[in-house]
Amino acid sequence: MQRINKLALISVLCGVSGFAAGAPIVDPVGDFLSTYINRPLGADLDVVAAEVIYSPGSQKFEFIGTMAGAIGTTPAAGGESVLYVWGVDRGQGTERFLAGSPSIGDGVAFDSVVILRPDGTISINLFGLGGPAVNLSSGAVINGNTISAFLDETLLPSTGAAFSDYTWNLWPRFGAGNNAQISDFSPNEVAGAIDAANNPVTVPEPSSLALLGIGALALLRRRRIR
C-alpha cells in the first residue's frame, strides 16, 4: 500500500508543469497585418495564442495554435483556403519574407515550415535542408478555436541548433501564393535581428522534476521512519 502511495505521489509530482525556456505566446485580437487586404477577415485567421513544445522524453514536437474564432470558419474561395504555418528556425533560419512583395516578416527567421490545415492534413517543408518535403494525410487535430499536432523530431532534423533551442513563429494565411496572403504573425514582427520575432520552444525541465521526485522520496522515507 505504501509503495502504491509512493508511486502515486511521484507520478503526481512528475506531472507538475515545470517548463524551461519558452512559454505560450499571447497575441492581440484583431491585429491583421496592414498588408493583408481584400481577403477574408475571419476570426480563424487571427492568432490569440500559440506554443511549440519539445518533449525530449517522447522525442516529439507539439504545435498548438489558438485563433479568435473556430477553426474552419472561413470557407475556401477562389481555390484558396486557410493554412496555419509555423516557421521553424532549426539553426540556419533567415528572414525569408523580407525580399518578397510586399516585404514583411521583420525578425521572423525560419529554415523550414510546418503547415497544419483545417482538413487535418499536414505538410513539412525543410527547404532542402535535411530532407525532402513530407505530406501527411492526417494528424492535425481541431478542437474549437485550436489546431494542434504532434510531430516526431525526425521530421524536423537540425541544421545546427539543438531541438530544445529551435525557435518559431506562427502565421495563418489564406492561400499559399504570396506574402499578402499572410494575415497575422505570432509573435509580432520586430525590426532588427534575425529571430527577434521568434519564440523559443517550450521544453520540460527534467532536472527540476527529478529533484521534486527525490524530495518526495526523502519525505516519504522520513515519515516511514517515524
Ligand SMILES: [Ca+2]
Ligand atoms: Ca492576432
Ligand SMILES: [Ca+2]
Ligand atoms: Ca500578431
